[in-house]
Amino acid sequence: MPYFDAASSAPLHPVARQALQASLDEGWADPARLYREGRRARLLLDAAREAAAEAVGCRPDELSFTGSGTQSVHSGIYGSLSGRRRVGRHLVVSSVEHSSVLHSAASHEAAGGSLTEVAVDRTGRVSPEAYAAALRPDTALAALQSANHEVGTLQPVAEVAELCRAAEVPLFVDAAQSLAWGPVEGAWSILAASAHKWGGPAGVGLLAVRKGVRFAPQGPPDERESGRAPGFENIPAIVAAAASLRAVRAEAEAEAARLRDLVDLIRARVVEVVPEVEVVGDPVRRLPHLVTFSCLYVDGETLLHELDRAEFSVSSGSSCTSSTLTPSHVLRAMGVLSEGNVRVSLPFGTPAEDVDRFIDVLTWVVTAVRTKLGAPAAAAGPVTASEAVGAGAGAAAGTGDLTVDSLGRLCPIPVIELAKAIGDLPVGGVVTVLADDEAARLDIPAWCEMRDQEYLGEHPVDGGTAYRVRRRS
């Protein structure tokens, strides 16, 4: 039963399981106590810190264990901002950071701080120049992920770190997605990561703060973990986290090469077997195990459900699979299609046969969903007039233009109706799509880009938004 969502959480690595079980008997006592049981717990904790620090590429006394990657992010960002309060309250983040970073940034802004979000290109990558341009004399902190969690694009961390160093601004790096594959290069200042992303247990985050970085832990004081992670240390889980990080690192180079080939296969085959698909993210400068693509005329929720029925577990940045009904902020920031979005992230050890079978299953699942939704014939070029009898479509007589009323209908219906209607028009004619689903704002322009039609823009209408598209070919 193939699990292809390692970027959410990786299955427990066998070494993590062994280390956890082995340390349950010695790791339960308070490491701050001086008696025998406390000393044993302290030895385990110290050894785990040494091992994890080596893998991170920092000194043991720069590394704290927290209760989760999210806690590491919150503590790291607020501690740095607070430590540099005298410099100013300006924070720079990329627009494709993990939600824990963006939520921290939003809270900082709500509390009176200022915020700059650096845009990304269509591959999801920031440019070091744009990043440098965002730095100001009052910038307290800059944050940049090592690799994007939704599309796998690697960020230019080393270059950005160098530019930050020149500007004397500390750089916070969310390394959650990349730490299994290797240390983060460059002169970063603060780093956060999460053990369950590399096959360690849940309940362990890493927070590294380089010596010399001004840092003021937030919240009530607590003597544990340099004051950066209040609460009793979870030593068996910490031991398991450190041991499994070493174990995955030992396999990383060979496994990265193998998974990179499998992902290249998916990237190549998906566009062959599934018409109207857009593979997103940087094809080369990317995580080895992760690929994301979006399928026109398919809703993500049904797609995931059908893949799950066929025993493939993947995730999606489509709006319909999220409780917020808005598409993933990463896809939005990249300006790429969000409908029918699938993220595949292969765990260590994924067999090649599973990937082959996935491509087969995907082909027929997408076809089945499209047929059920009444999508236009999945071929290049606009659909024929006879197919374009959408429920809400009506010709505005005499003008050659059409209005499609998709108010109240969810992704991917507005795009399907647009695709059907545009075939009824002569080249130069304009389709106006009325929609209130947030995904339309991203997906209608993205569809125009994919299908080489001209997107004219949007304006508000009663109960929603009108999107205007001119037939170009």
Add this chain to the structure above:
Amino acid sequence: MPYFDAASSAPLHPVARQALQASLDEGWADPARLYREGRRARLLLDAAREAAAEAVGCRPDELSFTGSGTQSVHSGIYGSLSGRRRVGRHLVVSSVEHSSVLHSAASHEAAGGSLTEVAVDRTGRVSPEAYAAALRPDTALAALQSANHEVGTLQPVAEVAELCRAAEVPLFVDAAQSLAWGPVEGAWSILAASAHKWGGPAGVGLLAVRKGVRFAPQGPPDERESGRAPGFENIPAIVAAAASLRAVRAEAEAEAARLRDLVDLIRARVVEVVPEVEVVGDPVRRLPHLVTFSCLYVDGETLLHELDRAEFSVSSGSSCTSSTLTPSHVLRAMGVLSEGNVRVSLPFGTPAEDVDRFIDVLTWVVTAVRTKLGAPAAAAGPVTASEAVGAGAGAAAGTGDLTVDSLGRLCPIPVIELAKAIGDLPVGGVVTVLADDEAARLDIPAWCEMRDQEYLGEHPVDGGTAYRVRRRS
């Protein structure tokens, strides 16, 4: 090798170990995901929540799992204070709360809130009347532990909760020390606890917030655990926590009776076999497994070290065993002796033989430490003049008074020198002890109380404090 520090952290319960191992295979995925692995994780999480809620005595949707008891306390107190911000910013706590509560309170005060600490009596117990008197129209929250972690005294939570309800003030209860033994009685509003205190794994705290209590989670928003505990859920540990809580509850009644007898034995025997000892805390309204006593003329660090060499692991509230060089705030608030302090907290299943052996070992360890420190002959009544040749003691000729210079000397030396010197004086004579060790401020008055001498007060002197004692008998 007897471990008598269950109040710090209990050894992992066998049921916790089994549940942890059994759920490692099913509990690693993200419970927010809809695929097979996510659904399995969600089922485990839901079942654990049901079980833990039943043990706490709340509804499952009132209960969140956090990363530690400390996180539960911080989140519970700040969330409640913030949710009641419109009412006011006054917080009431008892003076003997756990440091995580007192540190939260201090941070609240530092941020502009107001704080009332309700005093305790010599047993460590607050009076409901004093608690009620501290409530004000602008009181946002009151906090009271269910039982004290250092001396075991049960607090009148049900009565205080009733008084708080009448005043429309929510009551936060830190139930960390008592939850193994039974649910907290009364109409509490918010409750915090920690799994490793009952033999569950580290890394799991409980936070219960009753429906209808105004609560505004602090920090960046996060959709997990009702927004009250950001970060990926540690499901195997949560399952183990819930299962072990049920398991210890099933044994609680019988084990409480058995351990209560063992603690009664310690309470009775210690005062028989160790001269000059004070057993502290309420002798009846107390946790079943915990007893604390202080031994005159002994320093806690050496005592713990010697007990550890004899293979007994206990903790201490003496100043010399803590990095802050101040005695436990609980002992200070109670006004009892802190020197030579020992806390014994028996884990489930402690054999009676271990307790017998502990009393034997304690007897000779205390005697050996006192002999080494040159303590006065361990008998009732003041020492004889011939024993009172302390290094810093010198008679103020003609006055009948004495000054003892203990500046620069740590606990228990100032008290030992006081005890030696007072024997040189006639009844009515006054000893002045010069000391700069913080423990003297607590221990000299406590010694006077134990030895029925008259404590006259303190005043600052160059380099320290002068404590004046009149010989009464």
